[in-house]
Amino acid sequence: MTQAVDVTGQLALPPVVDLRNADATWKASQQLCDENAAQLTLDASDLAEVTSIGVQIVFATAAYAGARGKQVFLRHANDPIRQDLALFGLTELSPVPSLST
Numbered sequence: 175m176t177q178a179v180d181v182t183g184q185l186a187l188p189p190v191v192d193l194r195n196a197d198a199t200w201k202a203s204q205q206l207c208d209e210n211a212a213q214l215t216l217d218a219s220d221l222a223e224v225t226s227i228g229v230q231i232v233f234a235t236a237a238y239a240g241a242r243g244k245q246v247f248l249r250h251a252n253d254p255i256r257q258d259l260a261l262f263g264l265t266e267l268s269p270v271p272s273l274s275t
Contacts, residue, residue, distance in 0.1 A: 203235040
C-alpha cells in the first residue's frame with residue numbers, strides 16, 4: 175500500500191472531522207467526502223461515550239464515503255469508546271466498514 179504525499183514531500187494525512195457536534199459533523203463529513211480526499215478521519219478524542227447519534231454518524235459517513243470509493247478512519251478514541259465501537263466491529267485507525275446501500 176502506498177502512502178499519499180503532499181507537494182512539499184510531507185506525508186499527507188486524511189482530512190479530520192471532529193465528532194462533538196452531530197449536525198456539523200455530518201455536514202463536514204459529506205463535504206469532505208464530496209471533495210477529492212480519498213480518505214476521511216473521524217476524530218473521537220473529545221467524546222466521553224459513543225452515543226447512538228455518534229455511531230449513526232460514523233456508519234452514515236462510512237456508507238456515504240464508501241459509495242464514493244473513499245475510506246473512513248477513526249482516531250483518538252478513549253478506552254470506553256474503543257470498547258463501544260468494538261461492539262459495532264470498528265477499531266481505531268482501521269477502515270470503518272462501508273455499508274452496502
